[in-house]
């Protein structure tokens with residue numbers, strides 16, 4: 001069956017929500033749909049709009065309609081669960097992770113120039129196995145950059161180049177957990193996606209609640225953890241910035257118990273309304289391991305990141321990297337070093353900060369206007385906003401609706417101990433400002449009346 005996505009506007013959005021409901025089994029075969037007049041009144045749209053949406057889905061085979069008996073979900077002829085590949089090509093594509101950058105704005109020309117420079121100038125020996133801790137030129141540039149921009153306290157031999165924050169955490173935990181396992185406090189809510197990585201690297205994650213000031217350090221102390229993983233500059237997912245009092249308490253916790261703090265500085269380059277908050281590592285370089293990457297600033301696919309650790313730990317991490325896989329590809333490392341040295345990285349960041357700020361403002365404004373029941377948090381930094389939904393709203397449904405409209409969102413785990421209202425994270429980096437209003441209006445329609453719960 002060829003699906004015709006010919007209709008647009010509100011009718012298209014209603015059709016999209018119903019289509020999704022049938023595909024996912026929320027509306028089962030045979031279910032009778034509300035009369036067009038009732039649904040139109042409920043959604044505060046004209047009846048013709050609902051008629052158009054129903055007709056579209058009848059044409060596609062999702063619904064059947066008979067005079068006198070109303071409109072029902074089609075019985076056996078229920079379409080396949082996934083749209084055919086050709087169909088997906090026509091759907092708006094804005095990536096899959098709320099924290100992803102806009103890869104359409106990757107600085108291709110400047111990156112190409114950096115690669116060309118490396119290939120034109122690097123001696124043959126430079127292409128041999130590199131130092132497993134990273135090529136010296138890049139460690140030097142990163143040390144300078146992190147001192148300048150993140151107020152880190154760092155020397156080049158404290159830096160280990162990694163394949164992103166993920167690999168950095170993985171290496172550090174392997175070293176810290178040797179020879180047994182490590183009791184690692186993690187933020188709750190936090191990045192569920194990281195949990196398998198943490199476990200595989202030898203950590204047993206212990207959730208500790210996050211409140212309006214960030215990680216609850218009293219609860220951390222009660223958790224009997226040996227180390228903690230935090231996102232202090234922009235907590236993932238809530239977006240809270242760790243308060244000065246909590247930063248001090250966290251440092252005291254680390255010092256008093258000879259414990260390690262793992263600082264995930266995943267999106268610190270993007271701070272829109274105030275000066276960036278310096279990293280924790282700068283306060284206590286002997287206790288804090290800073291990890292970051294170019295995944296938000298350039299592209300996740302580059303798999304380029306770093307760890308800054310106290311000298312002994314950095315040496316152990318470097319050794320572990322050598323034993324595991326002999327280090328990261330060198331050409332990209334030289335290219336990033338060149339990009340940093342020549343100011344290309346700073347320039348790119350300035351441009352992206354301006355662009356993302358416009359996109360963030362457009363989304364936040366549209367949410368305030370058209371979905372005022374939703375509480376929008378964590379907007380000062382990063383590439384995503386945290387949306388707290390009214391009780392009774394279905395986060396999964398909102399995520400599906402948002403994705404249909406081209407806004408990448410993900411539900412926040414409901415299993416967190418800290419409780420709280422249902423919530424989702426939504427990424428604005430890939431939503432052009434001109435599409436924000438229309439997208440949120442669509443969400444409003446999809447989440448109103450029959451669709452809210």
Ligand SMILES: Cc1ncc(COP(=O)(O)O)c(C=O)c1O
Nearest residue numbers: 099164165166191236266293295
């Ligand atoms: C909380 C958090 N940390 C780190 C990262 C980045 O990971 P990596 O640098 O390995 O790409 C992400 C990316 O989505 C993230 O959400």
